[in-house]
Amino acid sequence: MSLLELSGVHTYYGDSHILEGVDLAVEEGEVVALAGRNGVGKTTTLRTILQLTPPREGSITFRDESLVGLETHEVAARGLGWIPEDRRIFGQLTVEENLRAAIPDPDDVSDGLRLAFDSFPILEERRGQDAGTLSGGQQQMLAIARGLVGDNDLLLVDEPSEGLAPQIVADVAEALSTASEDVTMLLVEQNLPLALDLADRFYIIDKGRVVDDGDTAAVTADDERFRRYLSA
């Protein structure tokens, strides 16, 4: 039994057919990268899993329980966390309040905050600051920390390195690598070396379908399989 399994998933935005029968599986404890060009359905796959954009066809199971038809908060309550590509931090809440909002059990707040501040010490310095006033890199750290502090079994991570300076990318990669020891991840990442470094397996998605998959140990970023589907 896979931790997460998608089978024949079709998702639409209005009349636009975005996912045209996606099949993929994520096993407990692994990091799986979802690669592909812009606009092929990677983010929609994550949104579909979370039921933010529910599928019209197909099945999505988490620990053998169907997620289709659940409300998003019910999906989250089953242990799925989301680190979205555009950060989506609550700009008018403080750094600490952003983190508190992500910790479901009030008894876990101090442990959760400790985990976040150990992962990104700058957040502890800014804990009372409105999150909207943080720099872009700090906002990304907060978005990742918010995903880490939730009581999650599976993290859906969308473009965590997008638009960040190289040093911050390194910090983000280290935090995700450390987190991956405790939590399973489905990672969407355009930075292929980073994705392959973090992930155990990969799927390549193109035009709303999974077109290739394999172990990351057997490939490099300039592999023909990636060049075929990822080059512009």
Next chain:
Amino acid sequence: MILEALAEFLTLSELGGVIVNGLAKSALYVMIASGLTLIFGLMGVLNFAHGSLTMVGAYLGGLLMVVTVTSGTAPLTRLGLFFVAIVVVFALLTVLGGAIETTIIRPLYDRPPIYQILLTFGLTLVIEELVRIVLGIYDLQPLSDWQAALATKPQFLREPVSLGPVSAGWMSLFQILLGTITVVGIWAFLTKTRYGLYIRAGSEDTEMASALGIDVRQVFTVVFALGIGLAGAAGTLLMWDPTWGASVPLAAETLLPAFIVVIVGGLGTFRGTVVAALVVGMADAVTTWWFQNAIQFTGLPELVLFLVLVVTLIVRPQGLFGVEEVGGH
């Protein structure tokens, strides 16, 4: 003449009186508008029925007072019964608000805002007609203030009190006290409780809040219910104020200033609503003094509300503390 009036205005007794009067008006405005701003801030719903529910709160509060107070009831007992009435009306209207949200507002969330506006406007007409029918059964005049309810106010709240050189009404101080309790209570709820955190998170980004496990629909229901409860509590306070009173026109009389305060403060921001209520209340009190004491014309003070609104919309269209978008569900 203007210079003489200015000199008189700047005396401690006059200026102090204007400030107390302005704070009392601000307290009423913040109580009228806070429910409206909570509902719009989180849900993006412009609740045109807010004034009608304030009016219902005034009548319910009045009913509780008329039933429990007799001519022999002591002043402090009357005051205690009033606080009980406010709590009971708040609770009743909160339940009513929750029922309205779950049955008729919720199905319209995915529709354009005009649906919610038309629905809540229609709700206003229904509520007002129902109130008229009930008043007719008990032979009460709907257009004039309910005098029996006004008469339950203890005598000392009708009298002035000296604060050093400043003379103010006990009623003004009472309104300031209740306004302050309301502001502190809402602020503490929003900033010191877990549910308040969820409300603020949900008001910024409902989708992200849902993905964190927050049941935003339930938060919507609670906020709408509390907003209506606050409208009812405000109505109960207005029932004792002779310039407002419990009457059917109270619905329209409160809805307009409530919208003005909410718009001036910035749609959906509670902090903005508090500051806007202070600005509008003070401007109202100052111009009222000038029109009554220097210009001898009492028709214009109400216009100051619209003047503040127009100036704000020209200088800062999003309001004093407004953000570009609210209620993004």
